[in-house]
Amino acid sequence: MSEALVDLRRAGRVGVSAVLLITLSLTALGGFWLLSLNLGRAVVQWRDRVRVVVFLKDEPTPSALADLTSRVEGLDGVHRVRYVSKAEALSSLRQSLGAQSGVVDHLPRNPLPASLEVTPAEGATTPEATRALAAKLAAFPETEEVQGGAEWVEGLARWQRLFQVVALAVGAVLALAAILTVTTATTLVLHARRAETEVMRLVGASESVVRVPQLLQGMVQGLLGAVVALGLLEVAYAVGAPRLEPLLQLTLGLARAVFLSLPQILLLIAGGAILGGLGGLLARGRAVA
């Protein structure tokens, strides 16, 4: 390890550049990961809130309602059915109008229909499943109209997947640049210590003894880059999250943005070490060649 640290000092500016590039690539990767992570939470949250609403032609009698509810509950992909009477619908409208709720009192009669709020079962919240459920519900003779579905949630999920792809693409390009820079830094060090390497080989040092310092040097660069990247992400989160949270609440319904979990942080650090180590190994290959 001490050899590796001495070598890193020998690498000078190229070594620093390698650390910076690893920092950049892991910061970009981590940044996209954070976005994707929070979008993913929104998707899960909204998937839980998917409802299909069946507006009824007439307010059913208690026995007709029991019969209708049991028929709806008997359909595949239905988790729960809740009846919303005309009166309850009006009361909800009044609540959501807030200060303007007086408008409702001027209506000659309650114009809102009674409805059934159908919660799809887990696994049946995809657009296809909700469309199929809506079609079945629309075929009921009591049904006036069916609304709701999961299209927009899937739109959100598509954004999340897009973020993941962009994160991987940007991360991969920067990671490649980082690996090449570590390779260059390690190759320079190898060149500087070629006399040492020659003596090591001549006296019979095993290849692992010859190569481990190069591997460790790369890994140290990777670890340094990962730690700095995490520091930057942490600062960006601490500064940005409180400012973004009201917007997230309004648009995505997320009360707060979360940071990477401990396993994710460890994964990012390991990623840095692997990037650096890979650079070190490639340098060895070039030096041997």
Next chain:
Amino acid sequence: MIRLHRVCKLFQGGPMKLPALNDVSFTVDKGEFVVLSGASGAGKTTLLRLLYADEQASEGDIEVAGFNVTNLRRSEIPHLRRSLGIVFQDAKLLAGRTVFENIAFVLRVLGAARHEITPKAFQALKAVGLSTRAQAYPAQLSQGEAQRVALARAIVKSPALLLADEPTGNLDEEMAGEIIDLIKDIWSRGTTVLFATHQSRLAAQLKRRTLRLDSGVLTKDEG
């Protein structure tokens, strides 16, 4: 200790393959001191490089210190080299390390126990008469001293075979004599020695079995 059977080594020279060694066969028994003589370019260094597996023979079989060098896998080369001590015309000392560190470096990279390194390194330096120069850097040494450090580095791991490739080539007569005396001393303690030199007078003075190479062909084996 060494067995070569019909060894050829060809090097690519443009479109042609040039023979550096041609049908070389000989054996060196354990405990022998053998001189390998020949003019510059006769193939002495190539032969030594084949022995420590720095080059591969184009044809023939080579056995060194119990290793079949002809079919040696890359991963086995370090094992072969651990049983060899190698010195060159150029001492190949590490400029940034002291004399002591140059010796200790070998023990360290070979995985010697920490408590063994200092006594063994000093023992090797004492054997070549340089224990008082342990803290000097290579740049502060004469050529003779540098070569003695190279010898100390070669023997610190107690090799079964010492390969010396023109170790006196850069030295004046007096210094060369000192190095030869040291090598004889190492040999007298049981190490087999193969000593390559282009200096035919020196080869004659040594009065040992001599193998002579001329343009890659073994032309003499006597003594």
